Amino acid sequence: MxxxxxxxxxxxxxxxxxxxxxxxxxxxxxxxxxxxxxxxxxxxxxxxxxxxxxxxxxxxxxxxxxxxxxxxxxxxxxxxxxxxxxxxxxxxxxxxxxxxxxxxxxxxxxxxxxxxxxxxxxxxxxxxxxxxxxxxxxxxxxxxxxxxxxxxxxxxxxxxxxxxxxxxxxxxxxxxxxxxxIVLPIQKPDAGDAASLDTIAEMAASAKQPVLWCGTGAKFAREPVQRLAEMGFAIITSVNGKAVIPEDHPMSLGAFHAPPAVEELYKSVDLMVIAGGRMRGHETRDLTLKPPERRVQIDIDPEANGRTYTCDHFHVGEAGAALEALADRLEGRMNVAGDWKQTIAATRETVHAAFCKTLGPYVGFPAIIRDVMPADALWVRDITISNSTWGNRYFPLNEPEQNIYPVGAAIGPGFQMAIGAALAEGNRKVVAMTGDGGFYLNMTELWTAVQEKADVVVMVMNDAGYGVIKDIQTSMYGGRHFAADPIGPDLEGLAKLAGMPFWRVGKLDELGPHLKAAIDVNGPALVEVDMTKFGPYPPYFAPPPYASKSK
Missing domain, CATH: 3.40.50.970 (Thiamin diphosphate (ThDP)-binding fold, Pyr/PP domains)
Structure with a gap:
């Protein structure tokens, strides 16, 4: 037997x-x-x-x-x-x-x-x-x-x-x-119908100011996206598609796909190719964003056709393979406007300057954190007001796998996702940013991080409540902050109980040194940013278009 x-x-x-x-x-x-x-x-x-x-x-x-x-x-x-x-x-x-x-x-x-x-x-x-x-x-x-x-x-x-x-x-x-x-029966990525790709290539070859929107399905298609960027496509991504190419690339607008300056840019764009992305309501102001009028969509799911925005041409195919085939067809054929690259650079500068004005006392945080983080570190976030403002967008990354966050917008998963990311092969540091509310949801996993020696820095942005929810309550419910102030433990005491090092940040000049010290720890470390010492973010939540109907 x-x-x-x-x-x-x-x-x-x-x-x-x-x-x-x-x-x-x-x-x-x-x-x-x-x-x-x-x-x-x-x-x-x-x-x-x-x-x-x-x-x-x-x-x-x-x-x-x-x-x-x-x-x-x-x-x-x-x-x-x-x-x-x-x-x-x-x-x-x-x-x-x-x-x-x-x-x-x-x-x-x-x-x-x-x-x-x-x-x-x-x-x-x-x-x-x-x-x-x-x-x-x-x-x-x-x-x-x-x-x-x-x-x-x-x-x-x-x-x-x-x-x-x-x-x-x-x-x-x-x-x-x-x-x-074992050979897993995974179908080779299919670029899709050749004639359909020829049609897209003809549309792109005549475009003077083209844009490529990369979603989740295209996030690992670096080589063809890089080629298309060099040919003259401006690159815009969903949040989950961040860093399909390095975000310092001169043709990249990163995940800034919906601010006023970009929406103004869309008026002059004569072709948008949407690859592996839904242009979902969560990232298009509940579908009120006005994208360029001439649109092509590439998606592996035929049912994605017209699900959010309609398009002039829909192509069924795996996004990466389709973009590679498109780049092959466009080699030597693109003829973009001579000032298109300068237009993208100016738009990026305008967007960044306007965005920084919305961050109030936290405007210095992205640069300080980016400066002390290793270049290849993984940037994991929870859904917290710091992430919904700058963490998702105004934080440059070089590789798509560095970008990990709850796409479904739940609070709580970020810290656990960071533990898993830290235990993946690669020996890369993980920095996880979470709010206090999300952290409390699953803080028992601190002991998992300690037991497994996960190389993760947990940075808790502590505003003593559900900051995002309070902003919504202020915008739509008369400022009544019901059930939005959960109390939590003293984080220094919690870190001591778990046996991990701890730092508290109460002013801006402490952020870099304290975070750097935590990053230098070989294993888990906890950093609390006491947001009550910095003050609140300026209001950032805009009520959706259905709000007036639901009051």
Whole structure:
């Protein structure tokens, strides 16, 4: 009788597909998988303090390494703690494999009241995952693992869940020979219809002031985007598409895609190519932004056609491959206006100057932080007022994987994503900026950071409340700040309790030295910025167009 079981198969499979860290919470219905990982000792198990935290760590890990991440939960309540993290991975197109247990097959879907048996676990996971599967018998295990990993990594990438009943995990099987040479069936990126690309090339060749908007689907398409920028395309990105090319490139406007000066620029743009981006309401003032009139959209999803903005030509194809094919077609054919480069430089200067006027006492923060951070450090943020103002936009980055934040705009994930990013291979420092409200949501994961020696600096922008929410309440609800002032612990005492170094910043000339000292620590460190000593941000929240209808 073989002593190799499905839990062992899971452990070996994860190693063979290149995963070196798995996040999770051990529990009764996932022990065979955790045990298989532990006995083999080829994949590190990082025990999180909660399943949602584990999921966000796997997400940050996946984004930092441009590869597959994985987290393990238990059945029922454990699996039910995961959807918040799965939803964020879906928003961010992060390839994450979620492995969870299930009750024994004899109890499945029978409402027997077995431990952790909750109804409709698989439909719950399907509702938030890119796809979700159940391994109903041991013979299915290898095939479903391969299929799930490939789906997670196939554009549009995203989280895939698998539930494995406990008796299936324990079942002895013959080790699959295919484990020795796994090739995940990931389809080669398809540029799409050649005639359609020819049409786009003809439109671009005649453009005098073209713009390329790069979204999530194009964020890793550096080489073709760089080529198109050199040909004369101005580059604008979504926030998640930041740093598709270095943001100091003379043709880059970065993630400044909607300020007044850029909207004014759009009036003179004679072609906008939107690649792998939705131009979603969150980044277009709820679709009130007026983009250039002549638009082309490239997306792998045919249903994206007209979902937010209509276009003159829609092309179905993987964004990176399509842009490469477009660049090939345009070599030597572009004839942009002679002053187009100067126009972009002037627009960038105007945008930056106007933006800095909105930051009040925090105008010096981006440059100081950027100066003390290593050039290749990962910049991870939570949804906090500092990020929603300057962290997402006025903070130059060189590589797309340096840009990690909750695309779904939830508060709380940033710190856990930073832990996962810090444990990805590459030995790069991670600086995580979070607000106090978001930090309190999952601060127990401090002990995960300490236990795993995650090389992360947690910078808590502490304004003693939900700053973003208060701004909305001020703008739309008569300044009534109900439920927006959660109290929290003394952060210095919390750091001492966790056994990690701590610095508090109360004035601007302390920010650089204190943050630099924290960055020099080999392991986790906590920096608190006492925003009450600096004062509030100027109001930045503009009520959406539907606000007057909802009062």
């Amino acid at each position: 073989s002593d190799y079981n499905v839990g062992d198969l899971v452990a070996e499979f994860l190693h063979q597909v290149g995963i070196d860290v798995v996040f999770g919470v051990v529990s009764v219905h996932n022990i065979p998988m955790i045990d298989g990982l532990g006995r083999r000792n080829t994949v590190r198990v990082a025990p999180a303090r909660g399943e949602m935290g584990a999921g966000h760590m796997a997400d940050g890990y996946a984004r930092a390494r441009r590869g597959l991440g994985c987290f393990v939960t238990s059945t029922g309540p454990g699996a039910a703690n995961a959807p918040g993290a799965i939803v964020e991975a879906r928003f961010g197109s992060a390839p994450v494999l979620h492995l969870t247990g299930q009750t024994a097959t004899a109890d499945l879907d029978e409402a027997h009241g077995a431990v952790h048996d909750v109804p409709h676990q698989l439909p719950m996971l399907k509702s938030v995952s890119k796809s979700a599967y159940r391994i109903s018998n041991p013979d299915q295990a290898f095939g479903i693992l391969v299929k799930a990993a490939a789906e997670a990594l196939t554009p549009p990438m995203g989280p895939v869940s698998i539930e494995i009943p406990i008796d299936v995990q324990r079942a002895n099987i013959k080790r699959p020979d295919q484990l020795d040479n």
